[in-house]
Amino acid sequence: xxxxxxxxxxxxxxxxxxxxxxxxxxxxxxxxxxxxxxxxxxxxxxxxxxxxxxxxxxxxxxxxxxxxxxxxxxxxxxxxx
Numbered sequence: 229x230x231x232x233x234x235x236x237x238x239x240x241x242x243x244x245x246x247x248x249x250x251x252x253x254x255x256x257x258x259x260x261x262x263x264x265x266x267x268x269x270x271x272x273x274x275x276x277x278x279x280x281x282x283x284x285x286x287x288x289x290x291x292x293x294x295x296x297x298x299x300x301x302x303x304x305x306x307x308x309x
Contacts (some may be wrong), residue, residue: 231300232305234251234254234258234259234260234261235261235263236253236255236260236261236262236263237263238262238263238264238265238271239263239264239265239266241276243271243275244247246275246279247278247282250260250262250279250284250299252303254284254299254300256275257301258300259298259299259300260273260298260299260300261297261298261299262275262284262296262299263265263294263295263296264294264295264296265294265295266294266295267295269291272288272295272297275279275297276288276297279287279297279299283301283302284300284301284302285297285298285300285301285302286298286299
């Protein structure tokens, strides 16, 4: 699977439209990467809470000093490992 097309730079976006953005871009069986960046204002925690409370698998990662969230559907058929 090529994740290059599923990376969203989330630094310039706000957490209020998170659900809308993820619903538009994420398809069943895919993983979406939200690149938060430096996380100065704790956006990663806010976005994590929003998505996990709305039925998504969410995993926090740190890649090259940048905070990222891996997001996938939470259901019986699609699992993120």
